Amino acid sequence: MDNPFIGRxxxxxLDFSRKDLEQLFRVSREMERFRKSRxxxxxxxxxxxxxxxxxxxxxxxxxxxxxxxxxxxxxxxxAEATSVAKGExxxxxxxxxxxxxxxxxxxxxxxxxxKFAAEVASNPVINAGDGKQHHPTQAMLDLYxxxxxxxxxxxxxxxxxxxxxxxxxxxxFIYGLTLFEPRKIFLVSPPLxxxxxxxxxxLRRRGVPFEEVDSVESIIEEIDVMYVTRIQRERFPDPxxxxxxxxxxxxxxxxxxxxxxxxxxxxxxxxxxxIDHRVDSSKYAAYFEQxxxxxxxxxxxxxxxxxxxxxxxxxxx
Amino acid sequence: MSSEPEATLTVSKIRFxxxxxxIPSGRALNVLKVLGIRGREGYRIAVLMNVESKKLGRKDxxxxxxxxxxxxxxxxxxxxxxxxxxxxxxxxRVVEKRRVEVPDRIEGLLRCPNPTCITxxxxxxxxxxxxxxxxxxxxxQCEYCGTMVSEKDIIELLGNGIxxx
Ligand SMILES: [Zn+2]
Numbered sequence: 001m002d003n004p005f006i007g008r009x010x011x012x013x014l015d016f017s018r019k020d021l022e023q024l025f026r027v028s029r030e031m032e033r034f035r036k037s038r039x040x041x042x043x044x045x046x047x048x049x050x051x052x053x054x055x056x057x058x059x060x061x062x063x064x065x066x067x068x069x070x071x072x073x074x075x076x077x078x079a080e081a082t083s084v085a086k087g088e089x090x091x092x093x094x095x096x097x098x099x100x101x102x103x104x105x106x107x108x109x110x111x112x113x114x115k116f117a118a119e120v121a122s123n124p125v126i127n128a129g130d131g132k133q134h135h136p137t138q139a140m141l142d143l144y145x146x147x148x149x150x151x152x153x154x155x156x157x158x159x160x161x162x163x164x165x166x167x168x169x170x171x172x173f174i175y176g177l178t179l180f181e182p183r184k185i186f187l188v189s190p191p192l193x194x195x196x197x198x199x200x201x202x203l204r205r206r207g208v209p210f211e212e213v214d215s216v217e218s219i220i221e222e223i224d225v226m227y228v229t230r231i232q233r234e235r236f237p238d239p240x241x242x243x244x245x246x247x248x249x250x251x252x253x254x255x256x257x258x259x260x261x262x263x264x265x266x267x268x269x270x271x272x273x274x275i276d277h278r279v280d281s282s283k284y285a286a287y288f289e290q291x292x293x294x295x296x297x298x299x300x301x302x303x304x305x306x307x308x309x310x311x312x313x314x315x316x317x
Numbered sequence: 318m319s320s321e322p323e324a325t326l327t328v329s330k331i332r333f334x335x336x337x338x339x340i341p342s343g344r345a346l347n348v349l350k351v352l353g354i355r356g357r358e359g360y361r362i363a364v365l366m367n368v369e370s371k372k373l374g375r376k377d378x379x380x381x382x383x384x385x386x387x388x389x390x391x392x393x394x395x396x397x398x399x400x401x402x403x404x405x406x407x408x409x410r411v412v413e414k415r416r417v418e419v420p421d422r423i424e425g426l427l428r429c430p431n432p433t434c435i436t437x438x439x440x441x442x443x444x445x446x447x448x449x450x451x452x453x454x455x456x457x458q459c460e461y462c463g464t465m466v467s468e469k470d471i472i473e474l475l476g477n478g479i480x481x482x
Contacts, residue, residue: 089441091443109433110434111433111434111464112462115460116443131462132433197465
């Protein structure tokens with residue numbers, strides 16, 4: 001079977017087609033067999049993790065995925081980034097990493113940083129978050145999780161809750177859904193944190209049914225998947241306003257019990273107190289499984305991009 | 318009023334060059350700006366502002382002696398003067414008329430309004446890139462950060478004219 005991923009950059013989830021993602025999910029499913037072992041298909045490869053912005057989860061997830069594939073990992077995290085760069089520009093840091101490694105994973109606080117890095121580097125670049133804009137591998141694992149839970153992504157009703165304006169996970173998830181055929185997407189946020197113009201425009205252009213609403217309560221009975229994101233204090237100039245919003249967008253067990261029996265709650269993690277901890281052990285919580293799915297999905301992605309010989313290991317492409 | 322309003326001003330016809338007509342009034346200087354013309358290039362330039370126009374009520378006209386506009390230059394004029402017409406003059410005669418049209422892609426001309434767009438990061442070797450989303454109303458989108466820009470924002474986002482790099 002063809003491998004359309006070979007040598008490709010991963011800047012936005014919209015760089016991929018539905019067919020691409022379906023192949024990625026098939027390979028991800030096969031990678032689950034190696035979750036606790038190794039499949040040495042990238043033994044001669046070096047993967048650079050360039051985290052200019054703090055992240056523990058995403059970085060560890062990529063590092064685990066790379067190591068389970070037998071690759072070596074180099075790189076730095078936010079604290080070291082300043083000393084690595086010593087005032088040099090991003091372009092020069094990327095050129096250096098590009099000369100050492102076979103693939104670069106980058107997280108940066110500027111929107112468009114990953115696209116720019118991909119223009120500078122000759123090797124593939126994976127965006128692990130650029131400012132408020134994209135987090136494509138998060139969207140991949142989110143969609144994969146839904147596929148595993150429901151057996152399909154099409155035809156379900158979604159609520160994306162929280163900070164839709166500055167939250168890149170929420171934005172990428174919404175973009176990802178537009179590659180499929182959701183029944184409807186509810187965008188649930190306080191007015192200050194509504195999805196950005198370009199996101200709404202994209203939904204309109206793709207003809208995806210969506211509705212902006214203020215409260216989860218009003219739509220709880222309709223939805224199959226609730227995707228919750230954190231609302232940060234810094235977004236609110238008025239602390240009183242923040243406290244009000246925080247209370248109104250808190251997901252409690254009582255709220256979820258008003259919804260469908262099969263309702264699942266996703267969250268890109270880390271979460272603070274936006275979800276009642278009693279939800280964690282309920283049938284609704286899917287976020288721990290979702291986080292764990294990051295490893296097989298990133299394994300599949302790295303292996304496909306770097307053209308690993310998966311078929312000789314008994315993995316169908 | 319004369320149907321040839323510029324005749325009432327003492328601006329002679331040009332021998333060889335470009336006449337940009339039907340510029341929305343008040344935008345002539347912006348047109349020169351997007352063309353990267355500062356006045357030190359040695360061209361003889363006439364700028365007529367707020368002259369009568371049948372089509373527009375009032376309009377601006379720019380005449381540039383000694384310069385034939387390149388297609389790339391014609392297309393950027395469309396960003397700020399969508400009604401403009403371009404007359405290429407040789408030997409005092411109009412040899413070619415062109416209408417302006419916003420190009421599908423605009424590079425290195427507009428600043429991105431998003432302060433945390435990578436194109437606004439200091440000391441990076443990067444030019445802005447916008448793609449045309451819609452002609453009417455005019456909407457452009459930054460290819461790096463996704464920010465959408467509409468017609469009213471454009472004059473403010475014009476940098477220092479066509480980037481000649
Ligand atoms: Zn931008």
